[in-house]
Amino acid sequence: MKCPVCGAWSLVKTTRESPTFGHTRRRECGNEHRFTTKEIFIPQEEIDKERRSRLENMRERLESI
Numbered sequence: 001m002k003c004p005v006c007g008a009w010s011l012v013k014t015t016r017e018s019p020t021f022g023h024t025r026r027r028e029c030g031n032e033h034r035f036t037t038k039e040i041f042i043p044q045e046e047i048d049k050e051r052r053s054r055l056e057n058m059r060e061r062l063e064s065i
């Protein structure tokens with residue numbers, strides 16, 4: 001992922017695994033900005049639900065024009 005400070009591509013330095021809270025990754029970009037990201041598991045069901053509601057919103061907006 002890109003560095004939130006300068007937009008350069010970042011590399012993962014270390015990954016810490018936690019069974020309950022997902023993985024935490026320490027990253028560093030080419031300009032030596034350090035930041036941490038967290039990776040969580042999202043069930044496919046939830047992604048489908050979100051996609052469906054987004055489509056419905058779009059349809060509603062189109063119909064209201």
Ligand SMILES: [Zn+2]
Pocket residue numbers: 003004005006007008029030031032033
């Ligand atoms: Zn940076």
